[in-house]
Amino acid sequence: GQQLNQSPQSMFIQEGEDVSMNCTSSSIFNTWLWYKQDPGEGPVLLIALYKAGELTSNGRLTAQFGITRKDSFLNISASIPSDVGIYFCAGQLRDQGAQKLVFGQGTRLTINP
Amino acid sequence: NAGVTQTPKFQVLKTGQSMTLQCAQDMNHEYMSWYRQDPGMGLRLIHYSVGAGITDQGEVPNGYNVSRSTTEDFPLRLLSAAPSQTSVYFCASRRGYNEQFFGPGTRLTVL
Numbered sequence: 001g002q003q004l005n006q007s008p009q010s011m012f013i014q015e016g017e018d019v020s021m022n023c024t025s026s027s028i029f030n031t032w033l034w035y036k037q038d039p040g041e042g043p044v045l046l047i048a049l050y051k052a053g054e055l056t057s058n059g060r061l062t063a064q065f066g067i068t069r070k071d072s073f074l075n076i077s078a079s080i081p082s083d084v085g086i087y088f089c090a091g092q093l094r095d096q097g098a099q100k101l102v103f104g105q106g107t108r109l110t111i112n113p
Numbered sequence: 114n115a116g117v118t119q120t121p122k123f124q125v126l127k128t129g130q131s132m133t134l135q136c137a138q139d140m141n142h143e144y145m146s147w148y149r150q151d152p153g154m155g156l157r158l159i160h161y162s163v164g165a166g167i168t169d170q171g172e173v174p175n176g177y178n179v180s181r182s183t184t185e186d187f188p189l190r191l192l193s194a195a196p197s198q199t200s201v202y203f204c205a206s207r208r209g210y211n212e213q214f215f216g217p218g219t220r221l222t223v224l
Binding site: 043048090105 | 146148153158205212218
């Protein structure tokens with residue numbers, strides 16, 4: 001089946017630093033999504049990307065849909081303590097007539113105050 | 114709207130026991146799905162449904178059954194629980210190609 005490789009698996013940074021994470025795949029996706037999961041909660045959508053090359057921002061978050069449609073990155077600028085959590089990328093594609101989401105393994109972000 | 118709700122929040126089973134994880138949504142979404150989340154594995158699709166009466170298998174369907182008799186409810190059944198099914202289970206729903214909303218999860222331990 002389709003697989004997404006997300007890196008890094010974990011990050012330990014100081015408050016105020018910028019963060020960058022990315023996802024790559026051998027498959028082409030028609031949508032890329034970035035989710036954040038807080039402890040004990042389900043994932044919440046941060047940014048959705050619908051076109052190759054698209055660059056989208058949501059506050060301090062910026063994400064891009066790669067030109068080849070096989071990769072995406074997420075940047076967080078000037079990190080703050082509430083940014084702590086697990087970030088997941090997800091690729092959406094049509095498989096046998098249904099839209100399916102494939103998730104990366106997640107990036108666990110820890111911030112030292 | 115309550116969004117996507119899941120019960121129970123925590124469950125401990127013995128090997129061989131059966132149980133049903135409940136999922137409900139009040140957003141009139143036609144598409145619902147079940148995922149399991151394991152450390153280092155991300156979320157993997159178990160089963161999904163594109164509408165009442167229609168279900169299909171995802172990436173890891175073995176050991177799980179689903180049914181969709183109404184638009185609102187999408188229960189996940191474990192017929193004979195195994196330790197390999199220890200995981201956190203998330204139900205999700207969406208309309209069309211729009212944002213997928215996740216429930217708060219059920220943490221299941223099988224001894």
